[in-house]
Each structure stands twice: as structure tokens, then as C-alpha cells.
Amino acid sequence: MKNKINIYLIEFAINAILRQKYKSLFVSIVFILLTFLLTSVFFITNSIKYELNSTVDALPEIVIQKTEAGRQQNIDVAEVDKILAVKGVSDAIARVWGYYYFENAGVNFSIVGVDKFENQYKSSLAKIVDTFDLGEADSPLMAIGKGVHAIMQKNYYKEYFNFIKSDGTLKKVTIAGVFDADTQLESNDMIVISKETFREIFNMPQTKATDIVIKVANSSEIATVVSKLRLMYPNSSIVTKESLKVSYQNIFNYKSGLFLALFIISLFTFFIVIYDKVSGLSSEEKREVGILKAIGWRVDDVLREKFYESFIISFFSYIVGVGLAMAFVYIFQAPVLRDIFVGYSELKPSFELPFVFDIQTLFLVFFLSVPIYIAAIIFPSWRVATLEADEVIR
Amino acid sequence: MIELKNSTKIYELNRVDKVVALNDISLSIKEGEVVVLKGASGSGKSSILSLIAALSKPTSGEVIVDGKKISKLSDNFASVYRRDNIGFVFQKYNLIPSLSVRDNILLPLVPLNPDAKDAEEKLALVMDMFHIAHKADAIVKNLSGGEQQRVAIARANINNPKIILADEPTANLDEKLSLSFIEIVKSLKALNKTIVIATHDPLFFNLDFVDSVVEIHNGIIS
Amino acid sequence: MILSPEVLTLFILNALFSFFATIAFILSVKIFLKWDTDSTCQAQYRLEKQSFLTATIIKYIFIIKVPLFLFFIFTLDKISGLLTGAMCAAGVVNATTYGTYLVLLKILNLYLFAYWLALHNEDMKHEHQPYTKIKFGIYIALFFLLISEIILEGVMFKAIDIEKVVDCCGAIYSSSAGSYISVIFRVKASLLLTLFYGNFLLITILYFLKNKYIFALSNAFFIIISLITLISFFGTYIYQLPTHHCPFCFLQKDYYYVGYFIYVFLFIGTFYGLLTGLLRTSENEISKNYKISLLFNFLYVIFLTSYPVLFYIKNGVWL
Numbered sequence: 001m002k003n004k005i006n007i008y009l010i011e012f013a014i015n016a017i018l019r020q021k022y023k024s025l026f027v028s029i030v031f032i033l034l035t036f037l038l039t040s041v042f043f044i045t046n047s048i049k050y051e052l053n054s055t056v057d058a059l060p061e062i063v064i065q066k067t068e069a070g071r072q073q074n075i076d077v078a079e080v081d082k083i084l085a086v087k088g089v090s091d092a093i094a095r096v097w098g099y100y101y102f103e104n105a106g107v108n109f110s111i112v113g114v115d116k117f118e119n120q121y122k123s124s125l126a127k128i129v130d131t132f133d134l135g136e137a138d139s140p141l142m143a144i145g146k147g148v149h150a151i152m153q154k155n156y157y158k159e160y161f162n163f164i165k166s167d168g169t170l171k172k173v174t175i176a177g178v179f180d181a182d183t184q185l186e187s188n189d190m191i192v193i194s195k196e197t198f199r200e201i202f203n204m205p206q207t208k209a210t211d212i213v214i215k216v217a218n219s220s221e222i223a224t225v226v227s228k229l230r231l232m233y234p235n236s237s238i239v240t241k242e243s244l245k246v247s248y249q250n251i252f253n254y255k256s257g258l259f260l261a262l263f264i265i266s267l268f269t270f271f272i273v274i275y276d277k278v279s280g281l282s283s284e285e286k287r288e289v290g291i292l293k294a295i296g297w298r299v300d301d302v303l304r305e306k307f308y309e310s311f312i313i314s315f316f317s318y319i320v321g322v323g324l325a326m327a328f329v330y331i332f333q334a335p336v337l338r339d340i341f342v343g344y345s346e347l348k349p350s351f352e353l354p355f356v357f358d359i360q361t362l363f364l365v366f367f368l369s370v371p372i373y374i375a376a377i378i379f380p381s382w383r384v385a386t387l388e389a390d391e392v393i394r
Numbered sequence: 395m396i397e398l399k400n401s402t403k404i405y406e407l408n409r410v411d412k413v414v415a416l417n418d419i420s421l422s423i424k425e426g427e428v429v430v431l432k433g434a435s436g437s438g439k440s441s442i443l444s445l446i447a448a449l450s451k452p453t454s455g456e457v458i459v460d461g462k463k464i465s466k467l468s469d470n471f472a473s474v475y476r477r478d479n480i481g482f483v484f485q486k487y488n489l490i491p492s493l494s495v496r497d498n499i500l501l502p503l504v505p506l507n508p509d510a511k512d513a514e515e516k517l518a519l520v521m522d523m524f525h526i527a528h529k530a531d532a533i534v535k536n537l538s539g540g541e542q543q544r545v546a547i548a549r550a551n552i553n554n555p556k557i558i559l560a561d562e563p564t565a566n567l568d569e570k571l572s573l574s575f576i577e578i579v580k581s582l583k584a585l586n587k588t589i590v591i592a593t594h595d596p597l598f599f600n601l602d603f604v605d606s607v608v609e610i611h612n613g614i615i616s
Numbered sequence: 617m618i619l620s621p622e623v624l625t626l627f628i629l630n631a632l633f634s635f636f637a638t639i640a641f642i643l644s645v646k647i648f649l650k651w652d653t654d655s656t657c658q659a660q661y662r663l664e665k666q667s668f669l670t671a672t673i674i675k676y677i678f679i680i681k682v683p684l685f686l687f688f689i690f691t692l693d694k695i696s697g698l699l700t701g702a703m704c705a706a707g708v709v710n711a712t713t714y715g716t717y718l719v720l721l722k723i724l725n726l727y728l729f730a731y732w733l734a735l736h737n738e739d740m741k742h743e744h745q746p747y748t749k750i751k752f753g754i755y756i757a758l759f760f761l762l763i764s765e766i767i768l769e770g771v772m773f774k775a776i777d778i779e780k781v782v783d784c785c786g787a788i789y790s791s792s793a794g795s796y797i798s799v800i801f802r803v804k805a806s807l808l809l810t811l812f813y814g815n816f817l818l819i820t821i822l823y824f825l826k827n828k829y830i831f832a833l834s835n836a837f838f839i840i841i842s843l844i845t846l847i848s849f850f851g852t853y854i855y856q857l858p859t860h861h862c863p864f865c866f867l868q869k870d871y872y873y874v875g876y877f878i879y880v881f882l883f884i885g886t887f888y889g890l891l892t893g894l895l896r897t898s899e900n901e902i903s904k905n906y907k908i909s910l911l912f913n914f915l916y917v918i919f920l921t922s923y924p925v926l927f928y929i930k931n932g933v934w935l
């Protein structure tokens with residue numbers, strides 16, 4: 001077929017791009033900036049979405065917390081037996097956990113107390129309990145997440161850590177080892193210790209627990225179990241996994257919604273900037289097109305050449321922009337930009353953005369940049385292609 | 395071959411001012427002829443060449459080439475007509491200064507998506523013919539005036555057109571180069587090409603191979 | 617209402633299309649009313665220039681629309697993950713009353729835009745541009761179809777309710793479904809296959825007889841019978857499941873995106889087939905269209921036939 005690619009025209013287009021050095025450079029930089037920004041944002045949100053989803057998936061079906069005047073209070077361990085009696089509940093476990101504020105580093109650790117003879121409410125925790133020895137009451141040990149480990153190292157706690165108890169005295173706990181959890185968000189700020197040690201540090205009596213997690217064998221019964229629990233504990237907050245998922249998603253959509261509003265503005269700006277730059281025709285360019293038409297190029301040929309030019313520029317800029325974004329997000333962990341999305345990162349030890357490659361993101365960025373760029377050059381290209389040759393080459 | 399029938403060309407500078415560049419001109423040129431358009435600056439020589447090349451349209455009257463009314467061609471088809479029939483050596487050569495000699499000469503072929511082999515053959519032919527092959531990879535803006543002109547002539551001939559138009563071809567050349575240009579015209583005539591030269595250089599007025607000298611004065615043939 | 621980045625991208629591009637299409641529309645009306653090839657006045661030159669702008673815009677829209685249509689299906693597939701019950705794009709298309717019409721309208725518009733381009737190419741080959749008035753007239757109609765499509769698309773995405781449980785493709789494309797689709801399951805597969813291969817045979821014979829109108833007509837039938845047999849018969853072999861008939865699932869990664877090839881073959885084959893009858897052009901061009909049409913229809917038939925044949929070779933039985 002005769003529709004093969006015209007090498008001579010490509011060569012001419014490349015030369016034309018190089019002839020217009022500053023214009024091409026400017027346009028490419030704007031284009032690269034846009035694709036870079038779009039791709040980075042999509043990569044970051046994809047990664048966080050992935051993290052959140054895996055975190056939520058690992059959560060128990062139902063959590064019941066006692067609240068007084070809207071604030072969370074410790075719950076009686078004795079309630080576990082009452083809850084177990086509810087029809088449909090297959091297991092109920094009292095959890096002891098809490099946030100410990102480490103002032104030197106300015107971060108919160110989440111500390112989980114476990115008893116190795118009890119059922120663990122999730123498999124990752126059971127694995128940790130099996131792997132690490134958590135010691136005795138007078139010689140306690142702890143297992144810590146990677147993020148915690150890094151922070152402790154930085155603050156010269158290489159082998160042990162001194163917790164400050166509520167009465168102001170110190171409690172020394174030796175580090176038994178570092179664990180790897182399923183997701184970074186989960187493992188980074190977590191410290192696992194025995195329940196006794198936890199109670200000692202947080203001054204929590206034996207009869208109390210932080211909250212109770214409930215397992216329901218048949219997921220279709222969750223709703224009825226929840227309504228029964230509501231009747232039993234009118235003052236408590238009962239959170240299900242589903243509702244958590246929805247609220248997570250909502251926070252997230254709100255944020256990406258805000259960003260999309262910004263996108264529209266930046267895309268519009270992109271259009272205008274490109275349009276403005278491309279439509280400013282130098283007499284040099286006009287003359288060139290005049291020459292081409294005078295020696296037999298048709299309007300269509302000039303338009304095609306302009307299209308080749310813009311295709312080369314946009315293809316090049318797109319690849320560079322996406323490549324830069326990949327390096328920025330996954331190698332350099334997206335400094336500055338990720339903080340906008342991970343609002344609480346100030347308080348939590350940092351986590352790594354997992355590499356989640358989604359080819360659709362690339363299409364998405366493609367459709368948000370290339371068609372808009374080409375749209376911006378339609379008018380200027382048409383204007384130059386229909387110039388009267390006779391008038392510009394005189 | 396080429397026929398101008400009562401052609402008038404008026405340039406409207408603005409709503410009030412007009413320049414009558416050509417006033418009711420009729421002219422007929424036969425195939426294989428060499429015609430010299432002679433006249434002072436501003437008399438309308440370039441305007442006639444523009445009409446023949448379909449670069450501009452007459453305000454009234456018509457231009458007929460090979461039996462075809464080219465004064466009515468659309469923009470696209472005027473280009474096609476030029477591509478297939480006209481080799482134009484412009485007054486200022488109109489080369490693209492930052493491209494090499496070969497790239498400049500190949501320009502008329504580019505939109506045709508030519509075969510590499512075919513294009514190279516045509517290129518070699520015209521570069522040899524007009525003695526510019528030794529500068530094939532030089533950048534045009536570094537060439538002398540005479541060399542630039544030969545590039546322009548080579549480009550005008552790459553599509554092997556029937557008609558060659560030259561606008562003030564010797565204006566920027568010394569006597570020796572002017573004479574060698576005349577030799578080139580002679581060789582083109584030998585190939586049976588129809589040639590129209592607009593000039594006020596007296597060198598052209600008494601040549602034996604020139605079929606006619608047409609004198610233009612203020613847009614009128616005298 | 618769903619406002620994922622993908623949907624927003626579709627909206628942004630639709631807004632861009634509307635803007636440019638409207639400019640092209642206004643110019644088209646002007647050209648349609650005032651075009652006069654014989655005139656040499658200034659107004660005609662201006663129109664001529666504007667016709668280039670109009671054609672460029674229409675080309676632009678079409679060139680973006682083709683990959684965007686695939687992206688649209690891709691997006692529906694992605695959204696299906698958010699809708700309870702939906703497994704692929706079919707669920708999303710079926711989630712609202714507009715989905716099916718939108719997809720059909722999109723396909724119709726693709727054929728029409730492609731036809732417009734073919735007409736334009738033909739027009740530009742002649743000095744007197746015989747089709748200019750017609751093609752811009754056609755665009756005037758096409759503009760309304762395009763705008764309807766854009767509006768319908770907006771309405772559809774607005775109407776999607778994330779809370780609502782929708783049907784999955786297994787339910788939509790089954791013999792028990794109450795819709796018009798179930799009708800094709802009541803017809804015997806052998807009859808449909810006879811029609812399908814018979815139709816292709818007819819196309820091949822007509823290719824040699826070079827009867828362009830009947831050739832075009834048989835291509836029109838071929839679109840319909842191809843889609844029907846794809847749903848009722850060939851799909852089940854692609855999925856290797858006798859009950860799975862969905863014409864969307866095989867667009868997904870699990871089936872190596874074969875759906876895109878299938879539909880592209882069918883589109884190109886039938887489009888050029890229709891073109892032979894609908895565009896008056898040079899003999900050369902027509903014979904080229906014949907060839908492309910036959911080639912792609914042939915690829916389509918071979919590609920689909922290979923599924924049941926390979927299945928039979930491997931398992932020794934039919935589904």
C-alpha cells in the first residue's frame with residue numbers, strides 16, 4: 001500500500017523542530033511538565049489506593065469501642081463473653097493497643113499488645129507472635145516494624161527502647177527483631193509487645209481492653225449482628241470494615257477531586273500557552289511555508305508536516321515526562337507531592353510507595369495531553385498552511 | 395503552451411490605494427521557446443511570472459497553460475500544477491538557509507513520499523547537471539551567490555518540469571557567472587523546455603537562442 | 617454519578633470536541649450554502665481556506681475518536697469494578713437505560729466519520745471538488761449525531777448509581793434474559809453459522825463478480841450476523857464456557873485483549889466493504905477497497921473460526 005511512512009517528511013519535520021530551537025524547547029518543557037505532573041499524581045494515588053485497600057482488607061469485620069461523651073474509653077474485658085453469646089458471632093477478641101508519642105522524633109508509634117496463648121485477630125499478627133519471643137514481665141522484648149526500626153536507629157536506640165510510663169518512670173524494652181508486614185502503611189509504625197508490658201506502660205488495668213474485634217462466620221449476617229450489638233451497647237461506636245472502606249474512599253475521592261479541578265485549570269492553561277506560543281509566527285517561518293508552497297507543496301502537505309512536527313514533539317515529551325515521573329515517584333519517593341496526599345505523614349513514620357504499574361494510567365495521561373496539544377496547534381497550523389505564498393516570499 | 399488573455403493584476407494596498415501591476419496583458423508563448431521579459435523595476439515582470447506559476451490569480455482575465463485554465467485552480471491544485479509543470483528560480487532564490495544543498499534540492503519531492511532510490515537518482519542527475527554535486531552536504535547559507543543560484547536551479551529541475559521561470563537570474567552575479575547562467579539556459583532549451591526570464595540585464599537582449607524579447611512598461615506590453 | 621479520572625478525561629475531551637465541532641459546524645453551514653467552484657471572487661477563496669480548517673478539525677476529531685472509543689470501553693471495564701454485580705463493561709452499559717444506545721451511537725458515528733473522511737479524500741483528488749457541498753452537508757448532520765453522543769455520554773455517567781446492584785454479563789447475555797438479546801439464543805446455532813459462513817462465501821464470490829452494490833449490502837448483513845454469531849457461538853469458545861456469551865469480557869486482559877483485534881478486523885473489513893457501494897471513485901480505488909474489505913473480513917472469519925477448531929483439536933469435543 002502507498003500509505004507507508006514518509007521518511008523524508010519526518011526528516012524535514014525534525015529539521016524544522018531544530019530550526020525553531022527556542023520555541024520547540026519551550027513547548028517541550030511545558031509538555032513535559034504537564035505529563036510529569038499528571039503521571040506523578042496518578043502514580044502516587046494508585047500506590048496509596050493499593051496500600052489503603054490492602055490495609056482495610058486486613059482489618060477485622062467489626063470493631064466495637066466504648067465511647068463516653070464522644071471520646072473513646074477502655075472497654076471491660078468481661079464484655080467478650082456477652083458478645084460471644086450473640087448468635088452469628090464466631091469469635092470475639094479483646095485488643096489492647098494505643099498510640100505512643102515519641103517526642104524526640106515527633107512521631108506516633110502504634111503499639112499492639114498480644115498474648116501468645118490467645119487467638120490473634122489477624123494473620124499477620126499471628127505470624128509475628130510465632131516468630132518473635134516477647135519475653136517475660138521483668139525482661140520484656142518487642143518486635144518492631146521497619147519504619148520504627150529506622151527511627152529508633154536514628155535516635156541511637158539500637159538494642160532497646162525506653163518507654164516513659166504514665167507516672168513518669170522509664171520502662172526499658174529490648175528489641176527482639178524487625179518484621180515485615182503485608183503493607184507498608186500497616187507495618188511501618190507498629191510495635192508488638194506482650195499484653196502485660198502494654199498494660200504497664202499505658203497503665204491499663206487487667207480488666208480493661210482498648211476495643212473488641214468481632215468475627216462473623218457468614219458475611220451476610222454482619223448487618224444483623226451489628227444491629228444486635230447496637231441494642232446491647234447503645235453508647236459504643238461499632239465500626240464495620242465496609243463502612244471504613246467507604247469512608248477511606250471518600251476521603252480519597254475528595255482529594256483526587258480537588259486535584260482534578262486543578263487539572264482542568266492546568267490543562268486549560270496548557271492549551272492557551274501552547275496556542276499562544278505556536279500562533280506567534282515569525283516572518284522566518286512564514287517565508288519558509290511560502291517557499292514550500294511555491295515549489296509545489298499543497299496545503300495538505302504543509303498541514304501534514306505540522307502534524308508530524310507536533311507528533312514528534314508530543315511523543316518525545318510524553319516519554320520523557322512519564323519517565324521522569326516514574327523515577328520521581330518510585331525511586332525518589334515523590335518528595336513534597338506525596339505529603340499532599342498522605343496528610344498524616346507528619347505524624348506517622350514514613351512508608352515507601354509500592355510500585356503499582358497500571359498501563360491505564362499511561363493511556364489516561366496520553367489522552368489528557370496529546371489531544372489537547374494537537375487541538376492547540378490546529379488553528380495556527382491552518383493559518384500558516386493557507387498563507388498566500390506569493391505574498392510571503394517576495 | 396502559455397497564454398495570458400487580457401490579464402489584469404491589481405494589488406489592493408488598502409481600501410483606497412491600489413497598484414495596477416498589470417494592465418490588460420495578452421501574451422502567448424509556444425512550447426520550447428525562450429522568452430525574455432524586459433522592463434524597469436516595478437514594471438510588472440515578476441507579476442507575470444507569478445501568474446504563470448499560479449502563485450497569484452489575475453484580478454481579471456485568464457491564464458491558460460497546456461490548455462488548462464490555471465487562473466481558476468484552487469490552492470491545492472495550484473500547488474500540484476507547480477509541482478508537475480513549473481521550475482521557478484526566484485529572484486532571491488528562496489532556499490532554506492539552514493538546510494544542506496541536497497535537502498534543499500529534494501524539497502519538491504518530499505510530500506510525494508518518494509522511494510529513496512528514485513529520489514537519490516533524480517538528485518544525482520540535477521546536481522551533476524548544474525555542477526553542485528561537490529557541495530551536496532554543505533549548508534546553503536555558507537555558499538556563494540552563484541552556488542546558491544545553482545542550487546535553486548537544480549531544485550527547479552528536480553521534477554523535470556516543462557516550464558522554467560527565472561526572475562532576475564543575474565542580478566546578484568558577476569559577468570562570468572552571468573555568462574555561465576546563459577549557458578545553462580541554452581542547455582535547458584536544448585531539452586525542449588519552455589523558458590521565461592524576467593530581467594533588465596542587457597546581456598539577454600541580443601542572444602541568438604532567445605525567441606522573443608517582450609518589453610513591459612508600467613504593466614503594459616510595449 | 618461517577619467521576620473517576622478516566623470519566624473526567626472523557627468529559628474534558630468531549631468538551632474539546634464540542635468546541636471544535638461547533639466551529640466546524642458553523643463553517644460547514646457557510647460552505648454548504650455559499651460554495652461555488654466557478655466563482656473567482658474573494659468570498660470563494662475565503663471559503664476555500666475555511667474548508668481546509670473544517671476538514672482538519674473533522675479529521676482531528678475522528679483520529680482521536682478511534683482510540684478514544686477503545687479507551688471508553690476500557691473505562692467501562694474499570695468502572696465495572698466499582699459497581700456491585702458487574703464483571704465487565706457489559707454490566708456498566710446495562711446499568712442505565714442509556715448505555716446500549718450510547719454504544720450503538722458511538723459505533724454508528726465511527727462508521728459515519730470514517731465515511732466522511734473517505735468522501736473527503738475522494739473530493740480532494742478532483743480539481744473541481746465535486747463532493748464539497750455534499751460532504752459538508754453530511755457533516756452538518758454528523759454534527760448533531762456527535763453532539764447527541766456527547767450529551768448521551770454525560771447523561772449516562774451521571775445516571776450510573778454506585779449503590780445500585782447491576783446485572784453481570786452472564787445474566788444479560790443468556791437465553792433466560794427477557795430482552796431482545798435472548799432472541800438470538802432461541803435460534804439454532806447451526807442455522808446462524810450457516811448464515812455466517814454463507815454470508816462470507818457470498819462476499820468472496822461477489823469480490824470476484826465485482827458487483828459493488830450487492831457487495832456493500834452483503835457487508836452490511838455481515839456486520840449483523842457476525843455480531844450475533846460472536847455472541848451466540850464464538851464467544852463461548854473464546855471463554856471455553858458454554859454459558860458465557862458476553863461480547864465485552866474478551867476485551868479484558870484475561871483474554872489477552874483479543875476483543876480489540878476482533879472488532880478492529882470486523883470494522884475495517886465491513887467499512888471498506890460498505891465503501892465500495894457508497895463512494896463513487898476511480899476503478900483503482902474501488903479495487904483497493906474490495907481487497908482491504910475481503911482481507912479483513914477473511915482475517916475476522918479465520919481468527920474466530922480458529923477458536924472452536926483449536927478447542928476441538930485439544931479436547932476432541934464441541935462445547
Ligand SMILES: Nc1ncnc2c1ncn2[C@@H]1O[C@H](COP(=O)(O)OP(=O)(O)OP(=O)(O)O)[C@@H](O)[C@H]1O
Nearest residue numbers: 391405413415433434435436437438439440441442
Ligand atoms: N504583494 C504586493 N502587494 C502590493 N503591491 C505589489 C505586490 N507585488 C507587487 N506589487 C507592486 O506591483 C508592481 C509590479 O511589481 P513587480 O514585482 O511585478 O515588478 P518587477 O517588474 O518584477 O520589478 P523588479 O524589477 O523590481 O522586480 C510594483 O509597483 C509593486 O510595488
Ligand SMILES: [Mg+2]
Nearest residue numbers: 439440485561
Ligand atoms: Mg521582480
